[in-house]
Amino acid sequence: PTLGKLEILKYTLVGVDKSGTIDFMKQDVHNEVQDIGVLSFYKQETKRTVSTSSIKVVDISNEQLKFFLPGFIDTHIHASQYPNLGVGLGCPLLEWLNEYTFPLESSFTENNREEKLAFAQDVYSKVVKKTLVCGTTCASYFATIDADTTRLLADLCLEAGQRAFVGKVCMDDNSVYPEYQEDYDTCVKSMEEVNSHIESINPKSEVLVKPIVTPRFAPVCSRKLLSYLGSLADEKNLPVQTHLSENTKEIELVRTLFPECKNYTSVYDDYHLLKDTTILAHSIHLDNDECNLIQKKGSTIAHCPMSNSFISSGESPVKKYLYKYNINVSLGTDVSGGFKPSILETVKHSILASQHLHMHTKHESFDPRLTVADTIYMATMGGATGVGLQNVVGSFAVGKKWDTQLIELDSSDSNIDIFGWNDRFLDGTKESVIKYYTNLLNIWVFTGDDRNCTKVWCNGRKVIDKSKQGAGMTAI
Numbered sequence: 001p002t003l004g005k006l007e008i009l010k011y012t013l014v015g016v017d018k019s020g021t022i023d024f025m026k027q028d029v030h031n032e033v034q035d036i037g038v039l040s041f042y043k044q045e046t047k048r049t050v051s052t053s054s055i056k057v058v059d060i061s062n063e064q065l066k067f068f069l070p071g072f073i074d075t076h077i078h079a080s081q082y083p084n085l086g087v088g089l090g091c092p093l094l095e096w097l098n099e100y101t102f103p104l105e106s107s108f109t110e111n112n113r114e115e116k117l118a119f120a121q122d123v124y125s126k127v128v129k130k131t132l133v134c135g136t137t138c139a140s141y142f143a144t145i146d147a148d149t150t151r152l153l154a155d156l157c158l159e160a161g162q163r164a165f166v167g168k169v170c171m172d173d174n175s176v177y178p179e180y181q182e183d184y185d186t187c188v189k190s191m192e193e194v195n196s197h198i199e200s201i202n203p204k205s206e207v208l209v210k211p212i213v214t215p216r217f218a219p220v221c222s223r224k225l226l227s228y229l230g231s232l233a234d235e236k237n238l239p240v241q242t243h244l245s246e247n248t249k250e251i252e253l254v255r256t257l258f259p260e261c262k263n264y265t266s267v268y269d270d271y272h273l274l275k276d277t278t279i280l281a282h283s284i285h286l287d288n289d290e291c292n293l294i295q296k297k298g299s300t301i302a303h304c305p306m307s308n309s310f311i312s313s314g315e316s317p318v319k320k321y322l323y324k325y326n327i328n329v330s331l332g333t334d335v336s337g338g339f340k341p342s343i344l345e346t347v348k349h350s351i352l353a354s355q356h357l358h359m360h361t362k363h364e365s366f367d368p369r370l371t372v373a374d375t376i377y378m379a380t381m382g383g384a385t386g387v388g389l390q391n392v393v394g395s396f397a398v399g400k401k402w403d404t405q406l407i408e409l410d411s412s413d414s415n416i417d418i419f420g421w422n423d424r425f426l427d428g429t430k431e432s433v434i435k436y437y438t439n440l441l442n443i444w445v446f447t448g449d450d451r452n453c454t455k456v457w458c459n460g461r462k463v464i465d466k467s468k469q470g471a472g473m474t475a476i
């Protein structure tokens with residue numbers, strides 16, 4: 001819950017009510033629970049008259065290789081680009097968009113409605129399922145410019161039980177790839193249609209899926225469109241997501257397209273698109289003014305290290321953003337700039353990219369290396385803050401929702417060999433437990449994968465249970 005500091009809740013009993021809200025938490029209950037059992041202890045502590053049969057218990061109190069972690073929040077993922085995973089290595093952004101990305105996204109705008117819906121059904125159901133399997137309980141998706149299939153993505157998130165922000169991509173000025181764009185009026189009309197659909201589909205008791213205003217990035221948006229989207233986000237209090245400062249050629253392009261704006265970041269600010277619920281993907285090459293502006297506006301930078309390496313965009317100095325500028329930073333897979341839909345993979349890449357940055361910037365005063373604690377924060381609380389859900393998800397606390405993954409280092413298909421070597425730390429003291437679980441977390445981060453994420457809950461509802469679903473769900 002705190003940047004740079006792991007919090008390990010030892011032998012903690014957590015009660016979750018029917019609405020998926022955590023309504024009880026108590027630490028260090030191991031002995032009492034062993035004596036009288038979880039249910040009796042829970043009843044005794046809460047003084048509630050609950051029927052035993054209405055309570056489900058997940059007990060890992062005697063399991064030294066399992067732990068719960070808040071669900072991952074992927075704050076930047078293009079659901080529509082899932083079929084392109086692994087394709088386009090080293091192709092710089094603007095060429096990559098034209099060669100790989102716009103042609104794929106155009107498949108979602110086919111005139112034949114049935115064909116495009118069938119394609120979208122296949123792609124979107126797979127990406128929602130796969131991200132859940134990887135422990136992503138909340139995702140902020142870019143879909144495409146197409147309204148029909150973007151509505152379908154929102155329906156599929158809701159059906160699968162994933163918390164999601166779904167953005168119809170807005171772009172009305174794609175001069176380099178004119179086959180993939182809409183005119184201003186069509187764009188506005190179809191976005192309104194999508195947003196009102198999304199607002200209508202949630203059941204009254206729980207809002208799981210929300211719309212998000214999604215100007216793709218400044219180079220493909222007219223001033224009129226940016227202006228409209230900025231006032232819409234203000235009026236309807238909607239979150240915003242876009243791309244910022246990913247590639248040096250892109251930055252030059254923005255400079256020529258918007259000469260009246262001070263810098264790339266201020267293009268968005270000038271159109272009221274920098275809010276405290278704005279997610280700025282990449283944001284690699286920022287100057288001091290831009291960092292200060294983002295900090296002042298309370299916007300979030302979605303760090304996408306896998307993509308930044310894969311399409312050679314650069315190494316983002318996120319440690320500096322976090323600690324020098326106090327900017328909130330979250331993580332994004334950026335599928336398919338990033339080649340895996342997994343935030344655990346993104347955690348690894350963020351740490352390794354920061355090591356590389358350190359190796360060739362040693363003369364600079366700011367040490368850019370990220371710790372595991374920094375990145376787990378970005379993957380959970382940083383993400384929650386980015387999407388405006390810092391009081392709802394991202395950590396374990398009474399009043400928050402149970403959006404959680406169960407990690408088992410010894411899951412049946414685990415790729416991790418266990419040696420028991422770390423058990424020597426467990427000598428009964430609190431420090432030993434912290435040391436032990438810190439090591440466990442590190443082992444999982446660097447050597448684990450989605451096979452170790454065995455159960456996932458969103459809003460208190462179990463949405464993945466690998467013990468029940470068997471093979472076929474695992475090993476990305």
Ligand code: GUN
Pocket residue numbers: 078093097101216217243246307334337
């Ligand atoms: N900038 C504009 N569009 C995109 C996109 O689809 N992916 C990435 N990585 N950057 C972009």
Ligand code: FE
Pocket residue numbers: 076078243281334337
């Ligand atoms: Fe992206």
